[in-house]
Amino acid sequence: MSSGYRLAPWTDIARPHEDVAAGVLDMGTYAANLAGVFRRRPGIAPVYSDAGRFYSATYLTAKMGELLGDVMDVLAGGKGSHVLQLRTPFGGGKTHSLVALLHLVRDRPAALAACPALKEITDPGKVQVAVLSGEELDPLSPATATGTVTHTLWGELAAQLGRYELVAEHDRTGSAPGGDTLRRILGDGPTLVLLDEVLVFVEKAMAVQRGDSTAGRQAMLFIQALTEAVSSHPNAVMVYSLQASVGEAVGAEGLLSDLDKLVARVDAKREPVSEDEVLRVVQRRLFDEIGNEQVHTEVARAYGQLLRKQLLATAETSDGRREAEVVAGNLEKRIVEAYPFHPDLLDLMYHRWGSLPSYQRTRGALQFLAAVVHALWRNGAKSPLIGPGDIDFTDEQVRGAFFSQVGERERFTAVLSSDITSAGSGAATVDRRLGIDSPTISQLNVGTRVASAVMLYSFGAREGEDRGVLESDLVRGVLVPGLDRNIVLAALHDLREEELYLHHTGRRYRFEPTPNLTKLVRDEAAKLTSLEVLIDVRLELERQLRGATGICLWPDGPNGLADEQPLFTVCYLHPEWSQDREPLSKFIEQAGKAGTRRYRNGIAFVLPDASQFDRARHSTRLRLAADRLLTKSPKYGFSPEQIDELREKAGNARRDAAAALGMAYDTAVLPTRPRQDDDSPYILEHIDLRSMLAAGRALHERVVEALSQRVFSSVTASRLVALSGLGPDRPVVRCSDLVDWFYSYFDFTKLWNHRALATAITNAISSSELGYAVGITDHQGTLRPLDVGRIRFAERIPAEEIDLSADAAVIWHDHARAMLQDGQPAASDAPPTEPTLPAPAPKDAGNNRARPEPQAPPADVVRNVDIRAKFDKSGLGDLYRALAWLRGQGSATDVEIHISAEGPFDRTALRNGLLEPIEESDPHAEVRAE
Numbered sequence: 001m002s003s004g005y006r007l008a009p010w011t012d013i014a015r016p017h018e019d020v021a022a023g024v025l026d027m028g029t030y031a032a033n034l035a036g037v038f039r040r041r042p043g044i045a046p047v048y049s050d051a052g053r054f055y056s057a058t059y060l061t062a063k064m065g066e067l068l069g070d071v072m073d074v075l076a077g078g079k080g081s082h083v084l085q086l087r088t089p090f091g092g093g094k095t096h097s098l099v100a101l102l103h104l105v106r107d108r109p110a111a112l113a114a115c116p117a118l119k120e121i122t123d124p125g126k127v128q129v130a131v132l133s134g135e136e137l138d139p140l141s142p143a144t145a146t147g148t149v150t151h152t153l154w155g156e157l158a159a160q161l162g163r164y165e166l167v168a169e170h171d172r173t174g175s176a177p178g179g180d181t182l183r184r185i186l187g188d189g190p191t192l193v194l195l196d197e198v199l200v201f202v203e204k205a206m207a208v209q210r211g212d213s214t215a216g217r218q219a220m221l222f223i224q225a226l227t228e229a230v231s232s233h234p235n236a237v238m239v240y241s242l243q244a245s246v247g248e249a250v251g252a253e254g255l256l257s258d259l260d261k262l263v264a265r266v267d268a269k270r271e272p273v274s275e276d277e278v279l280r281v282v283q284r285r286l287f288d289e290i291g292n293e294q295v296h297t298e299v300a301r302a303y304g305q306l307l308r309k310q311l312l313a314t315a316e317t318s319d320g321r322r323e324a325e326v327v328a329g330n331l332e333k334r335i336v337e338a339y340p341f342h343p344d345l346l347d348l349m350y351h352r353w354g355s356l357p358s359y360q361r362t363r364g365a366l367q368f369l370a371a372v373v374h375a376l377w378r379n380g381a382k383s384p385l386i387g388p389g390d391i392d393f394t395d396e397q398v399r400g401a402f403f404s405q406v407g408e409r410e411r412f413t414a415v416l417s418s419d420i421t422s423a424g425s426g427a428a429t430v431d432r433r434l435g436i437d438s439p440t441i442s443q444l445n446v447g448t449r450v451a452s453a454v455m456l457y458s459f460g461a462r463e464g465e466d467r468g469v470l471e472s473d474l475v476r477g478v479l480v481p482g483l484d485r486n487i488v489l490a491a492l493h494d495l496r497e498e499e500l501y502l503h504h505t506g507r508r509y510r511f512e513p514t515p516n517l518t519k520l521v522r523d524e525a526a527k528l529t530s531l532e533v534l535i536d537v538r539l540e541l542e543r544q545l546r547g548a549t550g551i552c553l554w555p556d557g558p559n560g561l562a563d564e565q566p567l568f569t570v571c572y573l574h575p576e577w578s579q580d581r582e583p584l585s586k587f588i589e590q591a592g593k594a595g596t597r598r599y600r601n602g603i604a605f606v607l608p609d610a611s612q613f614d615r616a617r618h619s620t621r622l623r624l625a626a627d628r629l630l631t632k633s634p635k636y637g638f639s640p641e642q643i644d645e646l647r648e649k650a651g652n653a654r655r656d657a658a659a660a661l662g663m664a665y666d667t668a669v670l671p672t673r674p675r676q677d678d679d680s681p682y683i684l685e686h687i688d689l690r691s692m693l694a695a696g697r698a699l700h701e702r703v704v705e706a707l708s709q710r711v712f713s714s715v716t717a718s719r720l721v722a723l724s725g726l727g728p729d730r731p732v733v734r735c736s737d738l739v740d741w742f743y744s745y746f747d748f749t750k751l752w753n754h755r756a757l758a759t760a761i762t763n764a765i766s767s768s769e770l771g772y773a774v775g776i777t778d779h780q781g782t783l784r785p786l787d788v789g790r791i792r793f794a795e796r797i798p799a800e801e802i803d804l805s806a807d808a809a810v811i812w813h814d815h816a817r818a819m820l821q822d823g824q825p826a827a828s829d830a831p832p833t834e835p836t837l838p839a840p841a842p843k844d845a846g847n848n849r850a851r852p853e854p855q856a857p858p859a860d861v862v863r864n865v866d867i868r869a870k871f872d873k874s875g876l877g878d879l880y881r882a883l884a885w886l887r888g889q890g891s892a893t894d895v896e897i898h899i900s901a902e903g904p905f906d907r908t909a910l911r912n913g914l915l916e917p918i919e920e921s922d923p924h925a926e927v928r929a930e
Contacts, residue, residue: 007299007384007481010340013291016377017057019047020286023378028269032095034196035133038102039145048099051107054116055100059284064097066123067239067270071101075124075190077235081268083227086241093281094241095274098131098194103241105129105192113836124235127190130160134201139208139215152176152215153201154222158185174210176222182229184238193230195240198223198247220258277336279346285366286373287340296339299384302481303342304332310475310485331476335385341369342387344477345456349405352460358407360517361462371401382443388456389449389478395419406459411513414648415501418641419511420451426498427451430491440482446491447680453478454495454502458510470509500645517645520636525625534575537613540620541572541661548700550752557582562600563591566754566804568711570703571605572665575613584684588671600671600682601750602743604711606689606703611664616660623653644800662699666690668706673746682746685710711750715742715757717764723748724810726770731815732783735761736806758802761810768794771816772802773805776809783809788819 015021023173024045034043045056067084074080086094104111104118105127112118132153137143143150145790146159155171158164163185170177177185186193202223206216224238230238243445273281290296311324334343346365348553353359357700372386375395384389392398393416403409420427457469457477475488492509495502503512538554545551552571557559561571571587584605626649629636633643673682686708692702723741724733738757742748751757764770771793773785785791793816802808811819871879883895903910910929918925 001243007302008295008303009380009382010384010386011377011381012750013295014287014340015289016286016373017047017288019045020373021377023374026497027277034095034098034102034131035136037099038129038131038133038194051103051110053113054103055111055118056288057285058096058100058115059275059277059280060115060117061093061281063270064093064100064272064275065099065117065121067272068100068104068118071237071239072104072122072124074237075105075127075192075235076122077124077190078122082231082233082237083268084237084239085269086239086272095196097270097272098196098239098241101192102129102131102194118237124190128161128187128190129192129194130157132156132193132195132198132201134195134197134199134204137201139201139219141203154182154185154226154301157226161185161187161191163187174215174218176225179225179229179232182226183233185228186233190229191233191236193226193236193238195223195238198240199242207824215678235267262506279341279343282346282365283338283341284371290339293433294459296336299339300332300335303385303479304328306479306481306484307476308330308477313485323386325844335436340384340386342385342390342477344473345386345388348388348456348477351462351861353406355460355463356406359405364405368398368401368405371395371397383480385480387477387480388453389480391452391456393452394457407851408459408513412511415511415513416455419501420448420455424641425451426495426500426502429498431493433494434491441487443484446483446487447495448479450488450491451495451499451502452507455511457848459510466508468503468505468510470508474509500641517642520627521622521629521646521649524629525621528621528624530617533617533624536620536624537575537616537657537661540616540657541664544658544661544698545700551700555587558587558590559592559598561587561591561603563595563597566599566602566743568602568604568743568750568752570668570700570707571603573605573608575608575610575664577608584669586669588682598740599743601746601748603671604707605669606665606702607667607669609664612660612664612666616657616664617658619653620658623650623657626650634793652923663690665699665703668703670707670710670750671746672710710751713752713756715749715751715760717760717767717769719749720757720760720764721769726810726812728812728814731812732776732809734783734806734807735802735804735810738810739804754804755799757800757804761802762797762799764810765792765794766796770811771811771813771819772797772808773811774803774808776807785809785811785819788823791816791820793817793820 020176033041033044035041037048040049047053067086070080071084074082084320086097099266104121105124106129108118108123137153137156139152143156143159143416146156146164148155148159148164150156150159150164150171152171152174153163154177156168158167158171159724164171166181166185167177170181202216202219204216205219206214208215210218215521226238230236257753305328308324308328311327312321315321315324330345337343338346349359349365349368353364369386372391375392375398376383376386376390380392391402393402399413399416399421403412419425419426422428427448427450431442431445434446435442436445453474454469457474458467461467471489471492474492475485479485496504499511500517501511501513503510542553550567550569552561552569554574555571561569587597587605588600588603589597626646629638630643630650638646666689668689669684670681670687672685674683677889687706689702689706692706720738724730726733726739735757739754742751742754742757761770761772765772771791773787773791775786775790776783777786791811793811793813907929915927915929
């Protein structure tokens with residue numbers, strides 16, 4: 001038997017903690033629940049709820065010991081920071097440190113018995129403790145755990161300290177108490193206040209309105225006041241936790257900054273676990289016993305000597321040989337510290353996986369390694385250490401914990417199964433091939449060992465590096481006594497031939513979810529013409545748009561976009577469209593053969609995103625190539641597994657293309673009315689579609705939402721009356737003219753469908769704002785109904801019965817009443833007016849119309865505005881938005897202001913922020929500041 005197995009396996013030396021050995025591996029086991037421990041809630045793991053077991057499983061880092069000592073000193077009346085902030089990445093020991101403080105003040109004897117190092121820490125005597133957990137407390141749900149119903153952080157604090165009556169009214173109204181009240185709540189003796197996940201609570205509370213404020217703002221005021229009250233208390237301490245970065249604060253950057261500023265001094269911000277201490281933290285938490293250090297040293301020496309031999313064999317210079325000695329010696333030292341783990345396993349998790357958004361450094365490491373230890377312990381592993389090559393991916397809990405930390409579960413589950421865990425995997429094939437002549441090598445399962453290590457290295461990367469692992473690092477991580485570098489390299493060579501998903505690029509090995517059939521697919525894809533691909537892209541886009549109305553897809557120039565259709569049309573432009581080759585103005589102004597477009601107020605354009613269309617074409621090309629290869633399966637002799645992989649690749653490519661097409665248009669453009677000082681016939685308003693939420697929503701749904709503030713499904717009766725220009729000078733308007741106006745003139749409301757006019761007419765008739773009649777004649781230039789008895793007025797008519805053709809008309813309400821009273825059509829005393837708005841386009845001499853141009857109604861404009869208003873502080877934001885809009889109109893505007901504000905204000909800040917900007921605009925401004 002080889003020297004590798006003359007070393008005692010770690011399973012004979014170390015003993016996992018009871019929960020690890022038993023397989024209690026859910027994340028909650030490795031995530032301390034401060035509130036649960038504080039309330040002694042049933043179900044909390046004993047390793048957290050019991051002070052003795054907690055400290056037995058806790059490696060007291062230097063920073064944590066310093067934190068405990070400083071807090072106890074202040075509680076005993078000594079000097080130090082009264083307010084401390086714990087700020088580390090997720091899972092970095094924040095809550096664990098808070099639990100350590102809680103146990104030390106609440107059950108000091110048990111803590112000292114389990115951790116003698118605590119005996120040097122000051123004993124402050126009896127300490128009253130309050131715990132406010134942002135994950136437990138809910139601003140919308142009263143808390144009752146104290147026996148008192150509380151609604152706020154300050155109510156809960158006072159209830160826990162037995163002084164609720166001091167803030168009963170504050171708690172009821174949701175108004176934060178002041179510092180004097182909080183000092184009375186804290187009392188006179190040693191008091192420890194622990195706040196966990198403060199940001200979580202405040203962010204939730206920001207959505208809860210409390211009068212003119214919010215529960216979140218009141219919570220911030222309370223925390224600020226509590227900070228000051230604790231700071232002035234002779235023996236009170238407040239310790240609170242925060243995430244380490246804006247990214248981990250889930251976008252609540254402002255709140256994170258405000259909470260961070262509660263502690264100004266650098267030494268009041270603590271990080272309980274440093275990088276160098278992670279090894280010990282993991283070791284202590286997972287193992288109850290790690291054996292004799294002499295054994296650790298023997299194992300370390302064997303591994304160091306093996307690495308030294310491999311490095312010296314390739315060293316070509318004296319410097320290289322000296323470096324080999326240093327590297328091997330450093331490995332020996334770190335193995336002693338990390339036993340029974342190989343330090344390379346912990347390093348790759350900390351430094352590589354640490355860059356992944358899904359990874360939680362300490363908590364995540366504990367969960368994954370606990371699953372690894374449990375699987376190996378249960379199966380009686382024989383390796384001297386637990387290294388990157390020893391991970392048992394056949395264990396379901398190991399796989400689950402692995403994907404929980406690195407993400408990519410859906411994309412890499414098939415990779416694991418195909419290349420590592422299945423009986424027919426490439427790794428198993430290499431195991432058999434290399435082990436056929438050597439029982440020792442057969443026991444080591446070198447193929448699986450190397451492939452498992454590569455899988456771990458395939459996620460995350462050190463800063464400045466690509467994903468994957470260099471050959472030298474991989475050899476170092478998988479070597480065990482009895483296995484040499486040449487066998488590892490042979491395994492790598494064979495894996496490259498056997499594995500479907502193993503890639504070797506840039507000298508690095510890594511697994512990718514793309515199979516090695518890629519080259520074959522790529523070659524087939526190169527045979528496809530661009531036209532073949534584009535036809536398929538259009539078919540997919542048509543499928544996505546199926547069922548939607550008012551769509552024009554890829555028009556071949558302005559002639560391809562229909563005109564005079566009373567339906568708002570969204571025009572999706574060709575992926576190769578460009579403003580330089582075919583400007584939007586041509587689509588807006590031209591229609592038909594050398595004609596002019598009438599319905600300019602009923603169109604919008606959606607502009608292609610070239611990069612997304614390239615992605616869609618690329619994915620479509622791959623899918624077509626994969627489909628073609630499947631039809632040629634007999635020619636290539638594909639195995640069933642390869643056929644499945646090709647089908648999966650085709651399916652993935654189809655989904656990728658669909659997703660790309662769903663994002664293939666990035667801007668909607670709407671021709672609209674220009675500002676009053678602009679002589680242009682229209683302006684183009686651009687709307688960014690990328691800001692619209694895309695998850696689970698089709699392309700056209702996002703476009704419709706983007707246009708929803710500009711294009712409407714309805715118009716009010718009063719708006720219809722105002723826009724139609726009905727009155728003494730124009731008592732009757734044909735319904736067909738209304739339709740034309742709404743879809744022709746930019747002053748009119750943009751409507752998705754002209755039937756919205758029918759609904760508006762119905763409402764106007766019902767409210768006596770308009771009359772309506774069918775059967776309209778033009779008598780000497782005056783429109784009138786043929787039969788007065790057909791006038792409908794002050795009654796309810798179904799919208800379906802409204803005729804919007806030239807044979808129907810709406811009638812000014814006074815005119816309708818007069819005709820109904822007289823029993824005959826009433827003639828207007830005034831001649832019909834000329835259009836007061838320009839026609840949407842000059843009428844082309846060669847473009848004959850079946851009916852004349854409609855008369856346009858007068859413009860609905862406001863000439864002057866005089867506003868007198870008073871704003872308090874909360875309304876200043878609305879005032880700013882209003883003035884910003886006015887500034888953007890380009891009209892002649894004078895604004896006279898009178899500001900009365902009470903401070904106190906810092907004089908310099910007042911001068912820079914308020915007075916100087918005003919004086920720069922008006923040097924004669926009268927300013928008085930006292």
